[in-house]
Amino acid sequence: MKTMYIGSGDVAKLLMGKNTKGFQDLVRKFVSDESPNYNALASPIDALRTGAILEDQYFKTLPDGYYPQQKATSSEMDVFKCSLDFAKLEKNKIVDFDELKTVFFTDFLEFQPYKNADYSNYISHLKKNYKANYNQIQQQLYVTGLEEANLVFLAVYNYDDEENAVREIQENEVIKFRIRRDEKVIETIKERGLFFQQIKDYFKEEKK
Numbered sequence: 001m002k003t004m005y006i007g008s009g010d011v012a013k014l015l016m017g018k019n020t021k022g023f024q025d026l027v028r029k030f031v032s033d034e035s036p037n038y039n040a041l042a043s044p045i046d047a048l049r050t051g052a053i054l055e056d057q058y059f060k061t062l063p064d065g066y067y068p069q070q071k072a073t074s075s076e077m078d079v080f081k082c083s084l085d086f087a088k089l090e091k092n093k094i095v096d097f098d099e100l101k102t103v104f105f106t107d108f109l110e111f112q113p114y115k116n117a118d119y120s121n122y123i124s125h126l127k128k129n130y131k132a133n134y135n136q137i138q139q140q141l142y143v144t145g146l147e148e149a150n151l152v153f154l155a156v157y158n159y160d161d162e163e164n165a166v167r168e169i170q171e172n173e174v175i176k177f178r179i180r181r182d183e184k185v186i187e188t189i190k191e192r193g194l195f196f197q198q199i200k201d202y203f204k205e206e207k208k
Helices: 006-014 021-032 046-059 107-115 121-130 130-145 162-166 181-206
Strands: 066-073 082-090 093-104 146-154 172-182
Touching: 006 130, 006 181, 021 107, 021 181, 046 066, 046 162, 066 093, 066 130, 066 146, 082 130, 093 107, 093 121, 093 130, 107 121, 107 146, 107 172, 121 130, 130 146, 130 162, 130 172, 130 181, 162 181
Parallel strands: 093 146
Antiparallel strands: 066 082, 082 093, 146 172
16 A cells, blocks of 8 residues: 555646546556655756755755655545655644745746735746646645645756755745645545545555
């Protein structure tokens, strides 16, 4: 049962049509019992490797109380789990988090008009152009029970590992969007996850 969970990174496939390859791949992974071994730092894909390197550099900019890669499981539907890039803990309880996305500098520039915009303006842009990121953070809000959290975009200038490993992140190279809980999206995620919860519950009953 070690693969019987829906992580925040699975949400895009979860919300696809049931006859799509993405959704069917998710089902196969869910029942495979073969845990994937991810090592982004060793990835041949430049964007993934750079993102992992810059996560370490971004962590250095956060105040005390934040911890990387904190895991959480939903108390309502335990099929849902998430790993938070950077979670703020108080008395060992998650009270806030940052979900970090690295984007190339030319893409980062498109966020500038929304930097000081009100919620309705920037959230409509994110829901339209970064829907997968928006849905991912809604899953994380559901799992953690929080009302809001940060979706953070960090500018990437190049894919030079050595340069990125010593880069000092500046304030103007980061933009944070506060994302509020969206019950409509969360209900859709829960509805689509019910199928997977039933499979997991069936196997839990078999083990008793």
